[in-house]
Amino acid sequence: xxxxELESWLTRCEGFKKPKVxxxxxxxxxxxxxxxxxxxxxxxxxxxxxxxxxxxGILSIGSVLLGAQYVCGIExxxxxxxxxxxxxxxxxxxxxxxxxxDFINAExxxxxxxNEDCCSRFNSTFDVVVMNPPFGTxxxxxxxxxxxxRALKLVHPGGRVYTLHKSSTRDFFKKKLTKSIEEFGCAVKxxxxxxxxxxxxxxxxxxxxxxxxxxxxxxxxxxxxxxDTN
Amino acid sequence: MKLFTxxxxxxxxxxxxxxxxxLKLNAAEVKVTPSxxxxxxxxxMLPKIDWGVLYEATQSIGHAxxxxxxxxxxxxxxxxxxxxxxxxLFEIEVINGEMICPETGRKFPIKDGIPNMLVNEDEVN
Ligand SMILES: C[S@@+](CC[C@H](N)C(=O)[O-])C[C@H]1O[C@@H](n2cnc3c(N)ncnc32)[C@H](O)[C@@H]1O
Numbered sequence: 001x002x003x004x005e006l007e008s009w010l011t012r013c014e015g016f017k018k019p020k021v022x023x024x025x026x027x028x029x030x031x032x033x034x035x036x037x038x039x040x041x042x043x044x045x046x047x048x049x050x051x052x053x054x055x056x057g058i059l060s061i062g063s064v065l066l067g068a069q070y071v072c073g074i075e076x077x078x079x080x081x082x083x084x085x086x087x088x089x090x091x092x093x094x095x096x097x098x099x100x101x102d103f104i105n106a107e108x109x110x111x112x113x114x115n116e117d118c119c120s121r122f123n124s125t126f127d128v129v130v131m132n133p134p135f136g137t138x139x140x141x142x143x144x145x146x147x148x149x150r151a152l153k154l155v156h157p158g159g160r161v162y163t164l165h166k167s168s169t170r171d172f173f174k175k176k177l178t179k180s181i182e183e184f185g186c187a188v189k190x191x192x193x194x195x196x197x198x199x200x201x202x203x204x205x206x207x208x209x210x211x212x213x214x215x216x217x218x219x220x221x222x223x224x225x226x227x228d229t230n
Numbered sequence: 231m232k233l234f235t236x237x238x239x240x241x242x243x244x245x246x247x248x249x250x251x252x253l254k255l256n257a258a259e260v261k262v263t264p265s266x267x268x269x270x271x272x273x274x275m276l277p278k279i280d281w282g283v284l285y286e287a288t289q290s291i292g293h294a295x296x297x298x299x300x301x302x303x304x305x306x307x308x309x310x311x312x313x314x315x316x317x318x319l320f321e322i323e324v325i326n327g328e329m330i331c332p333e334t335g336r337k338f339p340i341k342d343g344i345p346n347m348l349v350n351e352d353e354v355n
Contacts, residue, residue: 109243
């Protein structure tokens with residue numbers, strides 16, 4: 001699918017109705033989502049895709065549009081999943097239309113250590129993870145990195161993680177990559193594919209502007225073959 | 231919720247639960263939707279699947295004839311078998327029902343196709 005076409009489809013996706021600040025609920029714009037998925041396109045077609053913190057589903061739905069065989073969105077907030085289902089129906093309204101998409105209403109364990117959660121058996125299963133994790137700006141510093149660690153467990157060796165992280169964390173991530181076996185339990189390569197401007201909605205009263213424009217890196221990480229320890 | 235998803239989910243996050251697998255499946259409403267069959271994809275996924283659990287799941291939700299009780303040795307070359315596996319894993323969906331933790335009996339409802347795996351803080355380690 002052409003980038004323009006994908007983007008224009010994705011503009012149909014609605015965002016959060018009442019964003020829950022604590023969960024860092026801001027939807028990926030159709031502009032950014034289309035570029036992420038377009039870059040991942042050849043790995044998504046016919047593949048299994050996981051969307052961590054799937055929110056209103058723009059990345060999950062885009063993966064279905066690009067021909068994924070199985071898409072699993074994991075999201076803690078049922079209100080968000082319901083919006084995602086409404087969004088999905090905008091594209092595929094026939095009841096008997098094949099749907100490769102499953103949502104799971106679950107809270108991913110993202111604390112330090114190896115606490116298992118309901119989705120741990122999925123480890124080393126997915127071809128691709130696409131995600132826009134919480135950036136860790138709400139008293140939860142480090143959650144973005146924990147999401148990445150989790151995502152790298154979920155893909156099989158050779159699998160890829162397409163994700164967004166604040167550009168201010170780029171050096172930190174690069175450092176982690178130099179000791180990836182220690183940090184992720186497997187050899188990982190990563191590169192920044194693009195830097196995008198990202199509008200965060202205003203959530204503090206003292207913000208004068210309506211939105212906060214920040215620089216965000218679009219990363220692709222690949223778990224290296226023969227390096228699985230999960 | 232597809233049976234593939236059921237095959238993966240556990241209740242391991244609950245306090246004192248050792249394995250939390252498989253979750254017993256009860257279905258009040260089941261739907262079958264056709265989906266595209268790609269033989270390479272199915273045979274790639276089969277090593278991830280607990281076949282006994284899949285078989286048990288098909289039995290418990292009224293699709294007893296869907297798959298044979300044991301996995302075919304030469305499944306990669308057996309298209310008929312792969313089609314059945316595809317059907318069971320990706321086409322049979324539980325719309326309403328519940329899953330039950332084998333160790334604690336804790337129920338996880340499935341509503342409108344969405345499994346609710348949320349637990350309270352005091353239930354986890
Ligand atoms: C920045 S939003 C991105 C939403 C959506 N993926 C998108 O791209 O538009 C992050 C999402 O992660 C969810 N989330 C936060 N912590 C989570 C956790 N521990 N487990 C599952 N989902 C979580 C939030 O509810 C929110 O929907």
